[in-house]
Amino acid sequence: MSIPAHKEEVSCPITGTNEVEHLLNFPQFPVFQHPMSVNAELDQVRVALDFYYSPVSGHCFQAEYSEELLEKLYSSHYYTPAEGSIGETFRKYFISVLPQYLDKHPKKGEGLNVLEVGSSDGEMLSDLDAFLSDATFLGFEPNSLTSKKSEEKGFEVRDAFFTAETVRGIDTKYDMIFSRHVVEHIPDQTDFFNAAAKVAAPGAYLIHETPCLDWFIKEGKLDPFHVEHIHVFSKASIQALAKKNGWLMVGLELSEAGNMIGFFQKESEAPNALPDILPPNAFNLDKIRGQKQRWLDALSSASEGKELYLWGAGSFGLTVGSLLDGQFEAYLDSNKNKEGLQYAGLNKSIKHGPSLLESRKQDQDKIVIAISSTFSVEIETAIRATGWQGEVIALANI
Incomplete structure (x- = not known):
């Protein structure tokens, strides 16, 4: 999947205008947004993403993508929705x-x-x-x-x-x-x-x-x-x-x-x-461009000398995990169907969040949980309901 080298080659899919500007680049973004078996056979696990913005239409879009790859994702590698009250x-x-x-x-x-x-x-x-x-x-x-x-x-x-x-x-x-x-x-x-x-x-x-x-x-x-x-x-x-x-x-x-x-x-x-x-x-727009660094700074500061876990094994969590380049302990999730799976290309296992909280109650001061999900309110409420007093960071609020 190649990306046009010059923005003059890029046009807005809504209006057709080539008055666009480059917004974001993710050089090695994981393709598969949903966890799967460690034994899954996959051809391509990372891709370069470029997003552009048209001030004329107010539209943001990927300049180039593989429709064949996306159809394969939705048909064969799209994960079962979360259990319980999430969403x-x-x-x-x-x-x-x-x-x-x-x-x-x-x-x-x-x-x-x-x-x-x-x-x-x-x-x-x-x-x-x-x-x-x-x-x-x-x-x-x-x-x-x-x-x-x-x-x-x-x-x-x-x-x-x-x-x-x-x-x-x-x-x-x-x-x-x-x-x-x-x-x-x-x-x-x-x-x-x-x-x-x-x-x-x-x-x-x-x-x-x-x-x-x-x-x-x-x-x-x-x-x-x-x-x-x-x-x-x-x-x-x-x-x-x-x-x-x-x-x-x-x-x-x-x-x-x-x-x-x-x-x-x-x-x-x-x-x-x-x-x-x-x-x-x-x-x-520069505020969006700076979000990656704000997340990294907040996680680096909070997790110094502690174990860092990402709670939320979805597309948000994958974005954060790819930015951290695997420098965290594991993903946590309340959906037991995800336990033991991992993201292709990231090689971080997914653990059942409530079970880890129960087994590590004595280590609350040694662990930082970063909620990497848009359902941050529901997740933090569920975490606190277990009696967990350790540090919890809602990345959606940073």
């Missing part, structure tokens, strides 16, 4: 903003046909099933391991990517088509919007939840910048992308964690579309 806060927020929009739908939120793109193991579908009256559901999930878990919960799932081709033959029209942390992964956006149009009922909402670049620029956070995210959308750029493909933004919500939820309707069915949103202020 519950995000799901609750998503549900909390729905009524103000669904109440305006012709069906008033009753008897809706709902389609989720990237339905994973059915966590969100289960929550919606409890929230919506008499709804019917369909999921699209290309990873067979997680789609089977969703089917076991009683949901119909298509084991496929959501494309104009894979929706052929679907007779049902859907009132609500949504994705959560999917749109930033999609190479062919035009095909995605076309697929949604093919299965949309009159007045349907297309809903995308995705990291909000405006928020991450303001906060100087690196969370959404990794190999799987070929796009990092701003409010302006996701609105412009949808408009280019015949969908207008009719609502936008922003969570405390920096995720935006955009509501869209077909151009002919959106009389109350929002006015065009301006791109984010780019003055804080």
Whole structure:
């Protein structure tokens, strides 16, 4: 995977402009964002990543990527979602903003046909099933391991990517088509919007939840910048992308964690579309560029003479682990399904976090736990609930 040597060769995928600037470089970023068996046979485990930013569109993107590699990741090496309450806060927020929009739908939120793109193991579908009256559901999930878990919960799932081709033959029209942390992964956006149009009922909402670049620029956070995210959308750029493909933004919500939820309707069915949103202020781009060093400085200071563990074996944790170049003890995670696995190319084992806390209670003053996850509040609450008094650092707050 080569990266264009000069920014003149790079153009924004939203507007086509070549008025872009280089934002971030990760010279040796691990390809596989999810842990796997130490015996997994893999061809390529690290790649150079370059992210660019267009001040015209307010869009951030990878200049070059391997679509074949990404499809292989999502189909074969995408890990089972976390157990327990991890992610519950995000799901609750998503549900909390729905009524103000669904109440305006012709069906008033009753008897809706709902389609989720990237339905994973059915966590969100289960929550919606409890929230919506008499709804019917369909999921699209290309990873067979997680789609089977969703089917076991009683949901119909298509084991496929959501494309104009894979929706052929679907007779049902859907009132609500949504994705959560999917749109930033999609190479062919035009095909995605076309697929949604093919299965949309009159007045349907297309809903995308995705990291909000405006928020991450303001906060100087690196969370959404990794190999799987070929796009990092701003409010302006996701609105412009949808408009280019015949969908207008009719609502936008922003969570405390920096995720935006955009509501869209077909151009002919959106009389109350929002006015065009301006791109984010780019003055804080240097704050993002400096995040890597802020993390390293904080971890170096806190862990001097102590054992350092990273709690959070996900994409955030992999970013931090790669920056540390393996200079920490191990990953911790509450999901027992991850125990004993490791990241390809990083060679750090994953230990069950609660078990380690129990076995090392006498060493609390010798250990520093750095939470390398966006679910930092939930994780720290769970750690403290065990009685652990040792130092805990939430990297999301640095």
